[in-house]
Structures are given as structure tokens and as C-alpha cells.
Amino acid sequence: MRASLIQIAVDPDEPVAERRARAARLVREERGAADLVVLPELWPVGAFAADLFAAESEPLHGPTYEAMAAAARDAEVWLHAGSFVEAAGGSLYNTSLVFSPDGELAASYRKIHRFGFDQGEAVLMAAGEDLVTVDLPRLTVGVGTCYDLRFPELFRGLVDAGAQAFVVPAGWPARRLGHWTLLARARAVENQAYVLACGTAGTHAGVEQAGHSLVVDPWGEVLAEAGPGEEVLRVVLDPSKPAEIREQFPALKDRLLGIAAPRRPHPSR
Numbered sequence: 001m002r003a004s005l006i007q008i009a010v011d012p013d014e015p016v017a018e019r020r021a022r023a024a025r026l027v028r029e030e031r032g033a034a035d036l037v038v039l040p041e042l043w044p045v046g047a048f049a050a051d052l053f054a055a056e057s058e059p060l061h062g063p064t065y066e067a068m069a070a071a072a073r074d075a076e077v078w079l080h081a082g083s084f085v086e087a088a089g090g091s092l093y094n095t096s097l098v099f100s101p102d103g104e105l106a107a108s109y110r111k112i113h114r115f116g117f118d119q120g121e122a123v124l125m126a127a128g129e130d131l132v133t134v135d136l137p138r139l140t141v142g143v144g145t146c147y148d149l150r151f152p153e154l155f156r157g158l159v160d161a162g163a164q165a166f167v168v169p170a171g172w173p174a175r176r177l178g179h180w181t182l183l184a185r186a187r188a189v190e191n192q193a194y195v196l197a198c199g200t201a202g203t204h205a206g207v208e209q210a211g212h213s214l215v216v217d218p219w220g221e222v223l224a225e226a227g228p229g230e231e232v233l234r235v236v237l238d239p240s241k242p243a244e245i246r247e248q249f250p251a252l253k254d255r256l257l258g259i260a261a262p263r264r265p266h267p268s269r
């Protein structure tokens, strides 16, 4: 399975509509080169451009949905279109869209863990509640978004739902680049799953983005890693690898907590 991660630059001087058209062009350019294409978190507006979230919010079936559905269809790829600011029922959500090669919506995911503590996304957006997996032809993929990467229980829940790979769009800052690569590898090793982590490039809202999108295999090896600038990272995945690793080194079968009641020592007398 060929995957392409489009590490697009978010530049505040580029109008959202132009970036949307550019992202769609970049997806179309992967026609024949990829089976799965991934875009990053909140690439239309920028993950840290909180003052624009409300103004640039869209309904689910808005301009980003339409542009990405058409791009997936034209490129004949599975497309994880990253996320956009969704307006629904009086709330905003950080919502990811996954399209099948015929341009149909296969899944949507509202980011569960919102970043910012008492600011930005954490106060402006509502939290999603549902774990989401998507069955690609030979690989079940679980989705998470950026800050979600810090919450291992989410990814373990996705494994329990059948995930063999995780797609994680992000807008991760350069100043925490070390955490980004470490967490991506940790989620891969502990879950014996591929991690496809796609970040943004450029600087927006005064926050320099890390770039450095990466693909980690189920043994924790980094198969490919981008630099800091705009780039398309291409990699080939072996869909049978997660099952092979889980068979050869069956650590997931040794789980105790969350599966059965923990064994307790005898009370001391």
C-alpha cells in the first residue's frame, strides 16, 4: 500500500480558498502514485489561528468537504483530508474527513482531546466523543488528531476496535518536535501498529510548525521522515506487517488491565 503525506505549509498570507485549491491540486498529483493520501490538521486555517476559527468554520458539507471529495475521486485514492473547523449545532469541532476513492465520505472524526489548556481550541471547540476506525482494503486504520497523540488510551481503544495503523494529522509546533517523534514511535511500538503522522510546515499565528511528518512501522522503526518545509512524504506500507509483529512478539496478548480484573496480592495478615 502506497501512502503519501502532504505536509502543506500554512502561510497566513495565502487566503484559505487558495490553500484549499492548492491542497486539492496536491492530492490530484498523487494519482497513480498513492493508494492513501493524508493531509494535516486544520490546514485550511492553521491549528493555532484561534481568532479565525469561527470566521472560517464550515458545515460538514462545506467547501473543504466538496473540494476534498472531488480530489479523492479524481486521484482515485483513499484520502484522509486532515481536519477543518466544523460548525454544527452552535458548536465548533476540529473534524477530520476520510474519503474513499469514489469520493464518498467513509468516516469523520471529531478530535477528542482539545489543545490549549484554558485558551484557543480548548475553549473555542467542543470535544468529540467517538473513536473512529476505517476499513481500507487490507488495513484497518484508526484516526486521532495531533494532541490526541499524548493520550495512549485513545490508541489502545482504537486497537481494541481493530486498528492496525493510525493516521494522525497534526499542527505540531517546532518547539516540541522531540515530543512529536517520540510519541509517534511510542504509539507504534506499544500498539504494534503503523503510525502515519502528518504535520504542517510554515509559521502561522506566530507559531513555527515542526513539519517532520513521519511514518513509523509496527516495530517502531521510522520508515520515512520529512524535513521542516512543505513536502510530500511517500512511503510503502506492508498491510500484513502489524499481524506479523503481533504474532512474533505477542505483547498485546499479555494485557491485564482493562481486559480482566487485575490480579491482586493476598492481603497481608
Ligand SMILES: NC(=O)CCC(=O)C(=O)O
Pocket: 041, 047, 114, 115, 145, 146, 147, 148, 150, 170, 171, 172, 173, 176, 179
Ligand atoms: N494542535 C495541537 O493539538 C497541538 C498539540 C501540541 O502542541 C502538543 O501536544 O504539544
